[in-house]
Amino acid sequence: MINKVKHTIDNPSQIHNMLIEGEITPGEALTMFSQLERYKIPFSTVNEEESLEDVMKELDQLIGLSKVKYLVKEIQAFAQIQKKRREAKLLTEPQVLHMIFKGNPGTGKTTVARLLGKMFKHMGILQKGHTVEVERADLVGEYIGHTAQKTRDQIKKALGGILFIDEAYSLGRGGEKDFGKEAIDTLVKAMEDYKDNLIVILAGYKDEMERFLQINPGLRSRFPIQIEFNDYSVDELMQIAKMMVKKRQYEFSPEALIKLERLLYNSQNDINYDKLGNARLVRNIIEKALRRQALRLVKQKVISREDLLQIKPEDISEV
Amino acid sequence: MKQCTIIGKTNVGKTLFLINFAEYLGVKSLVINYTYKEGSEKSKTISSKTAISSLVDEKPHKTLCIQAITLNIPIGKGKKKIKLIDTAGFIDGIHPDIEVRKAISQTLTIIRDSDIILHMIDAYAAKKQDLPSSLGEVDYQIAQFAQIKRGYAILANKMDLPGAEEGYRKIKEEFSGHMIIPISALYKRGFKEVKTFVARNI
Numbered sequence: 001m002i003n004k005v006k007h008t009i010d011n012p013s014q015i016h017n018m019l020i021e022g023e024i025t026p027g028e029a030l031t032m033f034s035q036l037e038r039y040k041i042p043f044s045t046v047n048e049e050e051s052l053e054d055v056m057k058e059l060d061q062l063i064g065l066s067k068v069k070y071l072v073k074e075i076q077a078f079a080q081i082q083k084k085r086r087e088a089k090l091l092t093e094p095q096v097l098h099m100i101f102k103g104n105p106g107t108g109k110t111t112v113a114r115l116l117g118k119m120f121k122h123m124g125i126l127q128k129g130h131t132v133e134v135e136r137a138d139l140v141g142e143y144i145g146h147t148a149q150k151t152r153d154q155i156k157k158a159l160g161g162i163l164f165i166d167e168a169y170s171l172g173r174g175g176e177k178d179f180g181k182e183a184i185d186t187l188v189k190a191m192e193d194y195k196d197n198l199i200v201i202l203a204g205y206k207d208e209m210e211r212f213l214q215i216n217p218g219l220r221s222r223f224p225i226q227i228e229f230n231d232y233s234v235d236e237l238m239q240i241a242k243m244m245v246k247k248r249q250y251e252f253s254p255e256a257l258i259k260l261e262r263l264l265y266n267s268q269n270d271i272n273y274d275k276l277g278n279a280r281l282v283r284n285i286i287e288k289a290l291r292r293q294a295l296r297l298v299k300q301k302v303i304s305r306e307d308l309l310q311i312k313p314e315d316i317s318e319v
Numbered sequence: 320m321k322q323c324t325i326i327g328k329t330n331v332g333k334t335l336f337l338i339n340f341a342e343y344l345g346v347k348s349l350v351i352n353y354t355y356k357e358g359s360e361k362s363k364t365i366s367s368k369t370a371i372s373s374l375v376d377e378k379p380h381k382t383l384c385i386q387a388i389t390l391n392i393p394i395g396k397g398k399k400k401i402k403l404i405d406t407a408g409f410i411d412g413i414h415p416d417i418e419v420r421k422a423i424s425q426t427l428t429i430i431r432d433s434d435i436i437l438h439m440i441d442a443y444a445a446k447k448q449d450l451p452s453s454l455g456e457v458d459y460q461i462a463q464f465a466q467i468k469r470g471y472a473i474l475a476n477k478m479d480l481p482g483a484e485e486g487y488r489k490i491k492e493e494f495s496g497h498m499i500i501p502i503s504a505l506y507k508r509g510f511k512e513v514k515t516f517v518a519r520n521i
């Protein structure tokens with residue numbers, strides 16, 4: 001019934017007339033009104049823009065990452081304008097949003113990927129906006145055919161969202177005969193097949209990712225967006241640390257702060273700093289500090305509220 | 320003034336609710352404003368007793384015009400005026416009488432302009448078939464439509480009758496995710512919850 005008349009409905013009085021003439025039921029009239037209303041106020045602009053703001057706010061609140069934030073905003077603006085142009089029936093650039101994230105562990109790559117997923121969902125670019133995080137072991141199998149299967153399974157899970165491949169360069173290891181190659185081929189094919197409903201992000205150390213792209217030159221054009229995640233400064237790491245303990249309802253004593261800062265400075269001079277994990281290192285130090293604080297307190301006869309809250313210098317140590 | 324409109328299938332108890340809810344809010348003599356299909360208006364002041372005997376009926380399609388009462392809803396320390404509107408009831412199919420169809424068309428005009436929609440369902444008839452007030456397709460279409468409204472609640476009426484409890488359970492299952500308030504328009508039960516809901520949405 002509704003389909004029969006749907007094409008011509010563009011004003012309410014038409015619906016009223018059909019109802020009075022006995023052509024449609026009251027319920028059908030209601031359904032037509034909802035369609036008319038939806039058409040008038042495309043909810044993608046009203047409702048979703050609000051939530052998009054929330055996501056952007058979340059992005060802004062991340063500590064540091066100024067270059068990344070800028071790039072994300074650029075991508076967001078570009079995607080939004082392309083969408084508007086498409087709606088206005090103007091020529092649009094083909095929108096390829098696959099990305100490469102270059103940076104050391106713990107520099108915010110996964111966090112930003114998740115936010116991008118949400119952002120694209122609100123903009124109507126991705127249907128679900130979830131992020132599926134995988135690494136080599138999740139994609140590569142043990143025998144011929146196994147890898148394609150495993151990779152396809154992960155892709156399926158990621159449809160409508162983001163497939164985030166951490167340490168993606170490891171897929172280029174071992175050369176031609178390695179199954180990593182098979183994973184890449186499967187991936188590239190899926191990116192074509194699900195052009196409009198999947199975004200792939202390859203992440204890893206800067207140098208390794210660059211080498212990986214040199215070995216697989218065909219990938220560069222398929223991943224037009226490259227974002228570099230720099231290490232956090234000690235100041236930023238301190239801010240992150242304070243936020244982490246606050247979330248857990250602890251606080252640093254002033255002396256503990258000084259000790260933590262010194263520890264972070266020293267670790268930045270460590271030749272293995274790139275592997276220590278930036279924000280992840282901070283988290284590990286804090287988690288260890290909480291355990292050490294507990295151990296210190298259980299030995300005490302009386303434990304005050306203040307004691308429970310405070311992390312002292314003696315709780316802080318290398319991990 | 321914000322408009323709060325009672326809609327639902329015919330015979331679910333919309334008119335009785337209008338009258339008794341006004342009385343519950345302390346209105347002694349009702350000023351009912353009638354708007355007819357042709358657009359003419361008329362205002363009458365009557366007692367709730369007279370209103371019930373003349374406007375409520377066990378036969379369907381008693382109400383065929385818009386009947387409105389202005390009410391003061393207490394909000395915090397103050398009060399806010401709203402227009403509570405009773406409408407011609409819906410049916411699932413197409414009614415043979417053009418007068419009824421015109422009345423329903425008028426109901427549709429009103430609800431498109433309303434801020435709050437109280438969708439009444441007869442809980443007693445919800446599990447029964449073939450009654451004019453049985454749960455029907457149009458109830459789902461109303462719920463679907465009302466999503467674009469600011470305030471939308473389902474009033475499960477006639478909770479005083481035997482078997483209404485089961486009907487209420489069915490309504491909760493069918494319309495989960497919506498605000499559902501069990502009431503008895505006859506015995507003024509659940510009115511406090513309705514008042515709170517209305518106050519919160521104006």
Ligand SMILES: Nc1nc2c(ncn2[C@@H]2O[C@H](COP(=O)(O)OP(=O)(O)OP(=O)(O)O)[C@@H](O)[C@H]2O)c(=O)[nH]1
Nearest residue numbers: 329330331332333334335376380381382408504505
């Ligand atoms: N037991 C019981 N009967 C009720 C209740 N509410 C309404 N009724 C009865 O249901 C019948 C219909 O009530 P109305 O208020 O006229 O219903 P309506 O929804 O306005 O119906 P129309 O205007 O005809 O579409 C009347 O016989 C009322 O007495 C209730 O809460 N409990």
Ligand SMILES: [Mg+2]
Nearest residue numbers: 333334381382
């Ligand atoms: Mg009535």
